[in-house]
Amino acid sequence: MNFEQTIQTILIYALPVLFAITVHEAAHGYVARHFGDNTAYMMGRVTLNPFKHIDPVGTILMPLMLYFATSGAFLFGYAKPVPVNFGHLRRPKRDMIWVALAGPASNFIQALMWGALFILLRAAGVEERFFLSMCRAGVLVNLVMWAFNLFPLPPLDGGRVLVGLLPARQAYALSRIEPWGFFIVLGLVLLGIVSTYWLRPLMAAGGWLVDLLLTPLRFLL
Numbered sequence: 001m002n003f004e005q006t007i008q009t010i011l012i013y014a015l016p017v018l019f020a021i022t023v024h025e026a027a028h029g030y031v032a033r034h035f036g037d038n039t040a041y042m043m044g045r046v047t048l049n050p051f052k053h054i055d056p057v058g059t060i061l062m063p064l065m066l067y068f069a070t071s072g073a074f075l076f077g078y079a080k081p082v083p084v085n086f087g088h089l090r091r092p093k094r095d096m097i098w099v100a101l102a103g104p105a106s107n108f109i110q111a112l113m114w115g116a117l118f119i120l121l122r123a124a125g126v127e128e129r130f131f132l133s134m135c136r137a138g139v140l141v142n143l144v145m146w147a148f149n150l151f152p153l154p155p156l157d158g159g160r161v162l163v164g165l166l167p168a169r170q171a172y173a174l175s176r177i178e179p180w181g182f183f184i185v186l187g188l189v190l191l192g193i194v195s196t197y198w199l200r201p202l203m204a205a206g207g208w209l210v211d212l213l214l215t216p217l218r219f220l221l
């Protein structure tokens with residue numbers, strides 16, 4: 001991939017990635033506030049201002065370094081996690097499930113919206129490759145975030161959902177993994193386990209569902 005193509009690819013993915021992480025994190029904070037925890041709101045994190053959620057290393061530096069180092073074959077990054085005090089939730093064990101699910105749910109909805117925009121642009125006769133590619137990137141980025149964050153290991157959202165669903169003893173045992181969870185997940189990613197046994201099957205199912213839900217709009221236009 002030459003330099004010009006690399007810059008174009010970065011520009012195509014920049015906006016979808018920015019929206020994906022911003023809405024994801026804001027959704028966590030909004031739902032936490034709905035269920036009684038104002039921590040994120042008081043810290044100004046219930047916002048669509050992307051600068052409040054961007055981590056300079058995890059959101060910008062790490063993905064760019066990995067992109068150039070692997071010629072786009074491998075990407076990994078993260079945003080600033082929204083602070084949630086689960087003890088402030090009205091029903092902590094139940095409500096933490098909804099707070100955790102809010103982020104991935106927002107990504108799935110965004111995948112639908114990017115897919116709908118692609119259909120609308122094509123119906124309007126728009127053939128500009130840049131905008132159509134951005135829509136495809138929006139679907140892909142959000143499906144990746146949706147599937148990856150549902151992986152059932154803390155501190156990922158899927159891990160917190162599992163903690164909320166398990167009986168107290170097992171939930172406590174799983175929650176103790178959280179300080180090392182990021183490194184465990186990263187190791188599983190590098191070994192290809194997450195990609196092979198989680199991301200690909202879940203993304204295939206998610207892509208099928210997005211396509212199914214957009215079928216009426218496609219037929220209408």
